[in-house]
Amino acid sequence: MLKSFNAKDLLAIEKLKRTNLINSLSGYKSVNLVGTKSMAGSPNLAIFSSVFHVGADPALQGMIVRPDTVIRDTLDNIRNTGKFTLNQVHQGIQDQAHQTAARYPQDVSEFAITGLSEETINGFHAPFVKESLVKSALELVEIIELPINGTHLILGKVIAVHLDESLVTESGRIDLITAKTLGVIGLDTYVCPETSQTLPYAKP
Amino acid sequence: MLKSFNAKDLLAIEKLKRTNLINSLSGYKSVNLVGTKSMAGSPNLAIFSSVFHVGADPALQGMIVRPDTVIRDTLDNIRNTGKFTLNQVHQGIQDQAHQTAARYPQDVSEFAITGLSEETINGFHAPFVKESLVKSALELVEIIELPINGTHLILGKVIAVHLDESLVTESGRIDLITAKTLGVIGLDTYVCPETSQTLPYAKP
Numbered sequence: 282m283l284k285s286f287n288a289k290d291l292l293a294i295e296k297l298k299r300t301n302l303i304n305s306l307s308g309y310k311s312v313n314l315v316g317t318k319s320m321a322g323s324p325n326l327a328i329f330s331s332v333f334h335v336g337a338d339p340a341l342q343g344m345i346v347r348p349d350t351v352i353r354d355t356l357d358n359i360r361n362t363g364k365f366t367l368n369q370v371h372q373g374i375q376d377q378a379h380q381t382a383a384r385y386p387q388d389v390s391e392f393a394i395t396g397l398s399e400e401t402i403n404g405f406h407a408p409f410v411k412e413s414l415v416k417s418a419l420e421l422v423e424i425i426e427l428p429i430n431g432t433h434l435i436l437g438k439v440i441a442v443h444l445d446e447s448l449v450t451e452s453g454r455i456d457l458i459t460a461k462t463l464g465v466i467g468l469d470t471y472v473c474p475e476t477s478q479t480l481p482y483a484k485p
Numbered sequence: 486m487l488k489s490f491n492a493k494d495l496l497a498i499e500k501l502k503r504t505n506l507i508n509s510l511s512g513y514k515s516v517n518l519v520g521t522k523s524m525a526g527s528p529n530l531a532i533f534s535s536v537f538h539v540g541a542d543p544a545l546q547g548m549i550v551r552p553d554t555v556i557r558d559t560l561d562n563i564r565n566t567g568k569f570t571l572n573q574v575h576q577g578i579q580d581q582a583h584q585t586a587a588r589y590p591q592d593v594s595e596f597a598i599t600g601l602s603e604e605t606i607n608g609f610h611a612p613f614v615k616e617s618l619v620k621s622a623l624e625l626v627e628i629i630e631l632p633i634n635g636t637h638l639i640l641g642k643v644i645a646v647h648l649d650e651s652l653v654t655e656s657g658r659i660d661l662i663t664a665k666t667l668g669v670i671g672l673d674t675y676v677c678p679e680t681s682q683t684l685p686y687a688k689p
Contacts (some may be wrong), residue, residue: 282649283654285606286647288643288645294657297542297657298657300657301657302646302657303538303540303541303544304658306544306643307538308516308661308666309678310513310537311511311513313511332509332512332539333535333549337508338507338634340507341513341633341634343549345537347540369510369512370658375682393623413538417510424631429640430542432540433494440509441491442489443489446486450505453502453506454505454508458670466659467657469682469683472595474676475678477670477676479673480583482583
């Protein structure tokens with residue numbers, strides 16, 4: 282049966298249910314591990330479902346960060362060092378990636394806790410996840426505050442991409458199906474699509 | 486074989502290939518039809534892969550719009566009327582949704598061309614897509630220009646949600662698997678996940 286929620290109805294829904302509902306409205310979200318390191322050298326790894334494509338030329342990615350969560354370390358490290366990595370999450374590291382969302386004390390490394398391997402590539406300050414199959418290195422462009430809900434939009438420029446060349450298709454697309462890259466619905470429900478369909482360029 | 490692209494390597498890739506590669510870096514993207522109407526009453530419908538969740542309280546969605554494309558009508562209509570709709574794209578309307586990306590003359594309605602049905606709900610100024618199974622009505626909060634690449638971030642507040650109540654799970658999540666909601670890789674490659682796995686809340 283068709284159900285309509287107006288603004289008042291939405292507010293009346295119990296908080297966690299509303300969070301899940303609103304988090305599902307746009308469709309599938311991406312799943313990435315964001316690697317950062319403090320100035321003092323402490324690594325941090327956190328799972329994000331809010332990374333999105335901003336532009337290809339220059340190559341830009343964005344992500345939304347709530348300053349009041351466990352993810353605060355990520356925001357601080359990016360602000361202080363200007364560097365972060367994106368590491369796509371695939372089915373083989375799903376459980377470990379999900380576990381990085383737990384609220385560990387600040388001096389605990391999510392790498393050590395989850396068993397994911399810290400990897401340095403070409404001396405880039407922020408750590409990569411060795412097990413991830415599609416990784417990129419980003420430099421901070423700008424942090425834009427969104428006063429309406431106190432979140433921050435982190436805008437980063439892609440300065441390097443690391444992946445197996447067999448994953449790059451003829452048209453340049455990355456074969457996320459073969460990589461078994463995950464998507465997520467809401468906060469906790471992962472999907473791993475098994476097939477894809479490429480449509481021709483749309484003409485009138 | 487592991488391949489690394491630095492910033493210079495990325496720039497050397499042929500434009501369409503680079504666009505596809507960079508568009509795949511964050512993982513799966515969402516697929517929505519954005520409905521708008523001009524002040525004069527001309528409806529517009531355009532497919533977007535750049536809609537993303539911004540926050541649940543207040544309920545906010547964002548999307549990136551390039552001002553130099555066919556999508557310009559959408560930006561103008563949102564700026565002038567402050568209203569737009571998000572309509573999730575499912576497998577049953579994939580071809581019609583994809584076709585809205587073609588560059589039709591400005592006086593052509595994408596509803597008429599594709600056969601998708603324009604729907605008015607509760608007098609909201611912007612049109613919904615009748616065939617879509619998960620729809621939301623949004624009011625413009627802010628348009629933020631991103632000078633680094635000339636795009637615009639449109640920030641909208643969700644003021645209504647319309648969907649079949651059977652699609653809302655016990656935890657509030659929308660069952661995108663049953664709805665056959667699509668995701669997209671790069672510019673043109675659609676996925677329709679068939680299974681999902683819900684993980685428990687992560688604790689240390």
